[in-house]
Amino acid sequence: GIQVEQSPPDLILQEGANSTLRCNFSDSVNNLQWFHQNPWGQLINLFYIPSGTKQNGRLSATTVATERYSLLYISSSQTTDSGVYFCAVVKRNSGYALNFGKGTSLLVTP
């Protein structure tokens, strides 16, 4: 199956700092999504981004499909950004379902 690797595994930031999370995948994909899992376990959709760049407020994401990676940028981080960020990909001939990485655990301190 397709491999999804996320880095760094853990990240601690002070409020107001910027960060970049990376997702590498081992094969071409048809779909890529970024999620934020809050402390209550809910997976919140951040971006649906199989290719290109998108922005939503302080968050933006870029997927370079030809080079098999995606980046999630968080600017001016807030304590509410804490949680685990997951990248998940779909490869059409590997079942159509999302395959998740292990996540990046982010803690933003006041």
Place this chain on the structure above:
Amino acid sequence: EAGVAQSPRYKIIEKRQSVAFWCNPISGHATLYWYQQILGQGPKLLIQFQNNGVVDDSQLPKDRFSAERLKGVDSTLKIQPAKLEDSAVYLCASSFSRLMNTEAFFGQGTRLTVV
């Protein structure tokens, strides 16, 4: 638009007991997924439905887990008998159509503790 609904939110059972989880997907979504998330790991697919048919259950432990989506809308996932290693969060997700690579949305999950 209502999101994916799951119940119960929490469940504690003893090993060898049975348990069932319920999921109601977003209206109009043909594809429904059940995932298992063990603490500290990413979600892992258990089973995928397209309408009321199973399209992928290769990672479902069929000796103890079963799932159905009889009318192509809501779904139930059952574990019988439960083992300690089944302690996890069970997440349901839905998407408009897996064949069109549409965005998937997740419910709040059911946190299962087996003691």
